[in-house]
Amino acid sequence: MTVIQTRVLTKRYGGSKVAALDSLSIDVGEGVTGVVGANGAGKSTLIKILLGLLSPTSGDATVLGHDIRTEGEAIRTAVGYMPEHDCLPPDMRAIDFVVHMGRVSGLPPAAARERAADVLRHVGLAEERYRLMGGYSTGMKQRAKLAQALVHDPRLVMLDEPTNGLDPAAREDMLALVRRIGHDFGIPVLVTSHLLGELERISDHVVVLDAGHLLRSEATTAFTADTGHVLVEVLGEDAQSRMGQALAARGVAWQPRGQLLEIDPADAPPDALRDIVRDLAAELGLGLVRIQPQTGRLEDVFREEVPA
Numbered sequence: 419m420t421v422i423q424t425r426v427l428t429k430r431y432g433g434s435k436v437a438a439l440d441s442l443s444i445d446v447g448e449g450v451t452g453v454v455g456a457n458g459a460g461k462s463t464l465i466k467i468l469l470g471l472l473s474p475t476s477g478d479a480t481v482l483g484h485d486i487r488t489e490g491e492a493i494r495t496a497v498g499y500m501p502e503h504d505c506l507p508p509d510m511r512a513i514d515f516v517v518h519m520g521r522v523s524g525l526p527p528a529a530a531r532e533r534a535a536d537v538l539r540h541v542g543l544a545e546e547r548y549r550l551m552g553g554y555s556t557g558m559k560q561r562a563k564l565a566q567a568l569v570h571d572p573r574l575v576m577l578d579e580p581t582n583g584l585d586p587a588a589r590e591d592m593l594a595l596v597r598r599i600g601h602d603f604g605i606p607v608l609v610t611s612h613l614l615g616e617l618e619r620i621s622d623h624v625v626v627l628d629a630g631h632l633l634r635s636e637a638t639t640a641f642t643a644d645t646g647h648v649l650v651e652v653l654g655e656d657a658q659s660r661m662g663q664a665l666a667a668r669g670v671a672w673q674p675r676g677q678l679l680e681i682d683p684a685d686a687p688p689d690a691l692r693d694i695v696r697d698l699a700a701e702l703g704l705g706l707v708r709i710q711p712q713t714g715r716l717e718d719v720f721r722e723e724v725p726a
């Protein structure tokens with residue numbers, strides 16, 4: 419099922435010649451869709467247009483079948499939105515704020531209180547829900563922002579840089595939450611990040627934007643598919659160059675990949691290659707850490723396609 423569709427969607431701010439979004443045509447389905455791009459790539463602009471908060475200069479889009487130009491209110495009723503920047507009133511308790519947001523979205527008082535307590539528990543703020551949000555850490559603020567996006571049982575959520583400003587542990591927790599929303603709760607998620615590696619891990623589909631242009635829109639597996647190459651890691655003095663020389667002497671071509679050796683198995687069938695590497699490591703007295711198929715990474719795709 420398509421939840422978001424854009425067709426040659428273009429946005430120029432204030433008659434600017436440079437388009438913040440340039441002829442973007444994408445289809446977003448269920449599950450988690452990651453929108454990746456450097457700062458200024460157009461991620462927030464896209465989300466605001468999809469919510470009907472900002473008008474496109476040209477082009478069309480629908481969200482859950484609603485036209486962004488004429489049905490913004492219906493879209494905002496059905497969609498949960500977590501904005502990028504801090505939008506939490508510091509002198510409010512999280513519970514009151516989330517209840518309030520539930521009421522604004524049309525929930526009756528008792529349902530709003532019940533849902534607010536539920537979503538705050540889901541995002542890990544059960545204990546802290548009676549504290550004023552002004553005293554929250556960045557991680558807790560991001561969770562509260564996520565809770566308000568979920569309180570009215572949305573049919574789709576749009577999360578703008580939910581891991582922004584988080585330390586590595588809080589980042590992992592947030593990514594796990596986003597994944598749960600998309601997979602366990604079954605709510606389609608559109609999530610943005612400028613960090614490619616993190617979206618690769620939680621998204622079913624990835625849209626790559628560069629300066630308003632679409633670079634790619636594909637299933638994550640297409641980005642991370644087996645490259646057909648084999649990675650070898652050996653330990654010991656001059657391990658990489660000594661193993662490399664020995665491989666070359668056997669007619670096996672390789673190239674360095676960081677500290678690892680990347681081998682194109684066209685030169686030897688995979689099983690034979692394993693034996694060769696194992697024997698050479700033993701002969702050279704090197705520790706063989708791993709021999710494994712190499713998979714692509716989103717970061718590589720981005721590096722290949724975006725000129726430096």
Ligand SMILES: Nc1ncnc2c1ncn2[C@@H]1O[C@H](COP(=O)(O)OP(=O)(O)OP(=O)(O)O)[C@@H](O)[C@H]1O
Nearest residue numbers: 431432438455456457458459460461462463464579
């Ligand atoms: N209100 C505005 N007026 C003029 N230009 C804007 C406005 N908002 C965004 N832009 C410009 O549009 C482009 C896209 O910005 P946008 O905020 O959508 O990117 P982003 O990918 O979300 O980046 P970030 O993560 O830094 O917010 C940038 O060049 C930005 O400077």
